Amino acid sequence: MQIINARLRHSNDLHTLTIKEGKFHSIETQAEALPEQNDQINAHGNLVCAPFVEPHIHLDAALTAGEPEWNQSGTLFEGIERWRQRKPMLNEADIRKRALSTIELLVQNGVQAIRTHADTTDPSLIGIRTLCALRDELKDKIDLQVVAFPQDGMLSYPNGLALMEESLQIGADVVGGIPHFEYTRELGEKSVKTLLELARKYDCLVDVHCDEIDDPNSRFLEFLACEALFHDMGPRVTASHTTAMHSYDNAYCSKLFRLLKNSKINFISCPTESIHLQGRFDTYPKRRGVTRVKELREANINVCLGQDSIFDPWYSLGNGKLLRTLDYAMHICQMMGYQDYARALDMITDNSAKTMCLEGYGIEVGNPANFIILEGFDDYSVLRKQGEVLLSVRKGEIIVERQPAKILSQPWVSNSL
Incomplete structure (x- = not known):
């Protein structure tokens, strides 16, 4: 396979990419646009990019909104209650059907890597078992x-610690936690220590739902970062959501960022869900409730974006399009300068791959030939147009292909002039 007339990120030149045996064999700069020949794919100057990565979603809960009741208040806590009602209905066939439908939706929109959370506060552990089998x-x-994720708290839920360890023995890749939802501050801190111990015992990554609340006194992030630093685990540890950081005062954040940078932990923000769930106890002014994505980027701390939910008790919209999530983040976090646009796609590609510790990711000779072609010629134009994923290739095999929309006639142009 050969891709011609391709734009690569942060380059004005056209390129030819040659793929052999499922890997990038060569990447060469073109002096000019080339005519298409047999067995070549013409990118027509569009952007060839590493695949999108979805680092935070709940496949076990996807497509369950309104079953059996809707989250009417729009709060995180009612979402958890609605999910408690849905859990008794779970079975393998139910989870497989919904998870596969959601994965297909993500793949159609350029995603080739997914990190999914699965609830361990369910004695059957059917979500863990089913998603590990699907993996x-x-x-x-x-x-x-x-991710083995204790939705109702690892230490506050009956037998929660034993269920977490059983989930890791079944084969979960990542240890999860939710310290701010434990009954007390002490239990929250103990849960962080415990999950890091489990990660070391089972050689797993760590991804914690951390301070997903508007409370400025919820400060488990500093505890997680400190434990990760002291145990030299930072690059393998992720803090998801951290929406309380939106409510921290600047003096405290100044101190906190020094620790975060030294710890080398990763961050995931889910802006569409966070702006929907947070600020629910405010009248006006009303908080956005999204973590400090812009400030984390400026501090060179790894931060990426996820969708979190697609049509579930916490968020009843979602369409699998990470470009939509990125668009929201740029607006909500006021990252609207050209310097922000120039590397915008990092937050749904390279940064997410780093968070998930993916190997062989990226368009480099010798790497697996995994890539997408996006409608646009750089990060800015793709974001502005919300460009379609025209082609998705995995290990040299085409898995998604679509044609860009064409306007066949424009009578409204001549009539309006």
Whole structure:
């Protein structure tokens, strides 16, 4: 396979990419645009980019909004209550059907790697078992990581610690936590220490739902970062959401950022869901409730974006399009300068791959030939146009292909002039 007339990120030149045996064999600069020949794919000057990465979603809960009741208040806590009502209905066939439908939606929109959370506060552990089995079945088609996530608290839920350890023995890739939802501050801190111990014992990554609340006194992030620093685990540890940081005062954040940078932990923000769930106890002024994405980027701390939910008790919209999530983040976090646009796609590609510790990711000679072609010629134009994913290729095989929309006639142009 050969891709001609391709734009690469942060380059004004056209390129030819040659793929052999499922890997990038060569990447060469073109002096001019080339005519298309047999067995070549003409990118027509569009952007060839590493695949999108979805680092935070809940496949076990996807497509369950309104079952059996809707989250009427729009709060995180009612979402958890609605999910408690749905859990008794779970079975393998139910989870597989919804998870596969959601994965297909993500793949159609350029995603080739997914980190999904699965609830461990369910004695059957059917979510963990089903998603780990799916991960193994789909390993040649998509990179899937499963997080053992204690939705109702690892230490506050009956037998929660034993269920977490059983989930890791079943084969979960990542240890999760939710310290701010434990009954007390002490239990929250103990849960962080425990999950890091489990990560070391089972050689797992860590991804914590951390301070997903508007309370400025919820400060488990500093505890997580400090433990990660002291145990030299930072690059393998992720703090998801951290929406309380939106409510921290600047003096405290100045101190906190020094620790965060030294710890080398990763961050995931889910802006569409956070702006929907947070600020629910405010009248006006009303908080956005999204973590300090712009400030984290400016401090060179790794931060990426996820969708979190697609049509579930916490968020009843979602369409699998990470470009939509990125668009929201740029607006909400006021990252609207050209310097912000120039590397915007990092937050749904390279940064997410770093968070998930993916190997062989990126358009480089010798790497697996995993890439997408986006409608646009750089980060800015793709973001502005919300460009379609025209082609998705995995290990040299086309998995998604679509044609850009064409306007066949424009009578409104001549009539309006």
